Amino acid sequence: MRHSGEPYLTHPIEVAKILTILKLDSPSIAAGLLHDTAEDSKISIEEISKEFGPTVAQLVDGVTNIGKIVFKTKEERQAENFRKMILSMSKDIRVILIKLADRLHNMRTLQHHTPEKQQWIAQETLDIYATLANRLGIGWIKAELEDLCLRYLRPDVYFDLGDRVEKKKDEREKYINEVIEIVKRSLAEHGFKADVQGRSKHFYSIYQKMQKQGIPFDEVYDLAGIRIIADSKFNCYGILGVIHSLWSPVPGKFKDYIGVPKSNLYQSLHTTVICLRGERVEFQIRTEEMNKIAEEGIAAHWKYKEKGQIDERDRMVFDWLRQLVEWQQDTKDSMEFLDFFKVDMFADVVYVFTPKGDIRELPKGSTPIDFAYSIHSDIGNQCVGSKINGKIVPLRYQLRSGDAVAIMTDPKHMPHRDWLKIVKTQRAKSRIKQWIKVEERRRSFEIGKNIFERELKRHNLNQNELQRHPKLAEALKQFNVPNIDELIVAIGYGKVSAHQAVNIFSPEKVVQEKEVSKKRPKSAKVGVKIKGIDDILVQFSKCCNPVPGDRIIGFITRGRGLSIHTKDCPNMDQLDYNRDRMIDVEWDVTEKQAHPVEISVLTLDKPGLLANVSSAITTSDANISHAEATTREDKKAVLDFVVDINDLEHLKKVIEKIQQVEGVLNARRVRRG
Ligand code: MN
Numbered sequence: 001m002r003h004s005g006e007p008y009l010t011h012p013i014e015v016a017k018i019l020t021i022l023k024l025d026s027p028s029i030a031a032g033l034l035h036d037t038a039e040d041s042k043i044s045i046e047e048i049s050k051e052f053g054p055t056v057a058q059l060v061d062g063v064t065n066i067g068k069i070v071f072k073t074k075e076e077r078q079a080e081n082f083r084k085m086i087l088s089m090s091k092d093i094r095v096i097l098i099k100l101a102d103r104l105h106n107m108r109t110l111q112h113h114t115p116e117k118q119q120w121i122a123q124e125t126l127d128i129y130a131t132l133a134n135r136l137g138i139g140w141i142k143a144e145l146e147d148l149c150l151r152y153l154r155p156d157v158y159f160d161l162g163d164r165v166e167k168k169k170d171e172r173e174k175y176i177n178e179v180i181e182i183v184k185r186s187l188a189e190h191g192f193k194a195d196v197q198g199r200s201k202h203f204y205s206i207y208q209k210m211q212k213q214g215i216p217f218d219e220v221y222d223l224a225g226i227r228i229i230a231d232s233k234f235n236c237y238g239i240l241g242v243i244h245s246l247w248s249p250v251p252g253k254f255k256d257y258i259g260v261p262k263s264n265l266y267q268s269l270h271t272t273v274i275c276l277r278g279e280r281v282e283f284q285i286r287t288e289e290m291n292k293i294a295e296e297g298i299a300a301h302w303k304y305k306e307k308g309q310i311d312e313r314d315r316m317v318f319d320w321l322r323q324l325v326e327w328q329q330d331t332k333d334s335m336e337f338l339d340f341f342k343v344d345m346f347a348d349v350v351y352v353f354t355p356k357g358d359i360r361e362l363p364k365g366s367t368p369i370d371f372a373y374s375i376h377s378d379i380g381n382q383c384v385g386s387k388i389n390g391k392i393v394p395l396r397y398q399l400r401s402g403d404a405v406a407i408m409t410d411p412k413h414m415p416h417r418d419w420l421k422i423v424k425t426q427r428a429k430s431r432i433k434q435w436i437k438v439e440e441r442r443r444s445f446e447i448g449k450n451i452f453e454r455e456l457k458r459h460n461l462n463q464n465e466l467q468r469h470p471k472l473a474e475a476l477k478q479f480n481v482p483n484i485d486e487l488i489v490a491i492g493y494g495k496v497s498a499h500q501a502v503n504i505f506s507p508e509k510v511v512q513e514k515e516v517s518k519k520r521p522k523s524a525k526v527g528v529k530i531k532g533i534d535d536i537l538v539q540f541s542k543c544c545n546p547v548p549g550d551r552i553i554g555f556i557t558r559g560r561g562l563s564i565h566t567k568d569c570p571n572m573d574q575l576d577y578n579r580d581r582m583i584d585v586e587w588d589v590t591e592k593q594a595h596p597v598e599i600s601v602l603t604l605d606k607p608g609l610l611a612n613v614s615s616a617i618t619t620s621d622a623n624i625s626h627a628e629a630t631t632r633e634d635k636k637a638v639l640d641f642v643v644d645i646n647d648l649e650h651l652k653k654v655i656e657k658i659q660q661v662e663g664v665l666n667a668r669r670v671r672r673g
Helices: 010-021 026-034 045-052 054-068 076-089 093-108 115-135 139-153 155-189 203-213 233-246 288-301 312-324 368-375 377-381 426-458 463-467 472-479 484-493 498-505 507-522 572-581 609-619 648-660
Strands: 194-200 224-230 269-274 280-287 349-353 359-363 383-388 391-393 405-409 528-530 538-540 552-556 562-566 582-587 595-604 623-631 636-645 664-669
Touching: 010 026, 010 093, 026 045, 026 054, 026 093, 045 054, 054 093, 076 115, 093 115, 093 139, 115 139, 139 155, 139 203, 139 288, 155 194, 155 203, 155 224, 155 233, 224 233, 224 288, 233 269, 233 280, 280 288, 359 368, 368 377, 368 383, 368 405, 368 426, 377 383, 377 405, 377 426, 426 463, 426 484, 426 498, 426 609, 426 623, 463 484, 472 484, 472 498, 484 498, 498 623, 562 582, 595 609, 595 648, 609 623, 609 636, 609 648, 636 648, 648 664
Parallel strands: 224 280, 538 562
Antiparallel strands: 194 224, 269 280, 349 359, 383 391, 383 405, 528 582, 552 562, 552 582, 595 636, 595 664, 623 636
8 A cells, every 4th residue: 555545556557657658668668567566575576577578677677776776965966976876877768767757656646745754755856856857858747846846845835836826827818818819810921830829837947936036926927928839940930030020029038949959959949028018928939849859858759669770860869868967978989889778878987875875976897996095095095895785895896886885994904006907097096006106115225225235335335424425426416316315216126236336436346346257258267167278258148147056068159259058048959959069167166256146036915025035135145136026916926136146055045045935935046048
């Protein structure tokens, strides 16, 4: 039973009747009859689908979903978002029309509710549904909803207006009929075929006019006006000429909505003239078709078509729909986009609720992380999880219109580089990047400081001395950094080598080193003995970076002397066909010599690991000349180092140390093929 005491069935039947007036198709009318079943009975959408087909089921589902949206606020800006949310949730325009019919009948029978509930529903109807009806161009539903809303929101005004209009009615009707007769005669004289009707303003628009212009009822002159339905667009203008030749137009009151239609496709000529006995009368002149659009809106365009056969006119309707919801993006392929019934106007936005009931608009595909950043950067940075409609979801969950989103935060938590791959909004992206940049700088500073200080120590220098060092300015200039801290960061990033940097402050040692390296190829001091050959140019290959202890072999290059590879160097396969250029060599370690070795470390992606691994390397007496961290999609990170290694034993020790660091999965020497 309804509150009125009538059988509940009367409601769905009345809703279905309204849908027939809108001339909707049979699935819509069926869905109108069934619209409350999913919510108010034990019938499931699946059962409806089985009994009545998937289209009816989808429509009922759509109406049910809109019914679940809770309107918590009366603010205007929120109302617009609610309207958008409704439109975005109803992928099919018929869902909105069924919902409008539902609301219209509920408003017609609102007298059976408590005054509080009446006010609440009426306000919501005025804010959301009357506006939607207007946007969809359905003038009669808009007018009826507005009048019903006025009745419950301002009963004093409503009934007062009723009395006044009633009192003036006879007098007004008599006057209008007099005008109509004159117009009819005059149009016939000029050979125009047209239908001339009187029309009265609905209460809410009278009320709006009084409010807007701050005038009493008696000064609202156009309580009734005249509508002329012409047989062609061309004749609308001709008839306008006849009216203006009968009576003088009021300046500024002429509107050509035929030449420039309203955004809801409304077309008509409007003019106000000083009519019989000096009274102002408004004329609306339009064709039958324009009149239909003014009253029925989208429903006037309702046609059944095979998919893919969208003509210019339908295109216009959908353009209109797009416009009325302030479609902002340029759709490249409107034909593809406008699958006839499917008005996926918000293909790329979703509307979700904050815990306070506000609505946020986000691009489609947005995740809880995007939502968190849309609230506040700190909430984004500290976001550890999310609840959607009370249920915990993964952070890569894609938000859907109507979702109520709550973010769980942890002040100790930090943004993750992988987030960049799942977030959708520019805001979230730039905030995460910003954070990573700051964090990377911090880590680079740590690593750089470590490398730099070791290098300084080797040169018997310390950082404090550098601040006053005469070569400071020269060094900063050469590496294009403003101060020592930035130089350290550059070293940590691997942009500048600690060697190079310290060489500027303490060049003597460099000369010595250069001498060593010059001598290196020429004698046994290089650390390699060559059987039977003396005085030959030797270089250690860059592909396998041999260290003392490796099994090695020499390869006689053309013009670059003897190149030393490890026996298991991946390049040996290629060199193999030149066996006669191979030469046996062995280590002669009379002198400790640092050899650069590439070490690649696979770790969990946790903050601080780069610093921990770096310190494991340096505590095993190895110098890091380059360090680089790369995060992978699988929540792991790869840390690449170039480390100065004395010999194989030393290398083993370093790798062992690295593997002892918590979070390290694997460490290996890199050989390039
Ligand atoms: Mn209902």
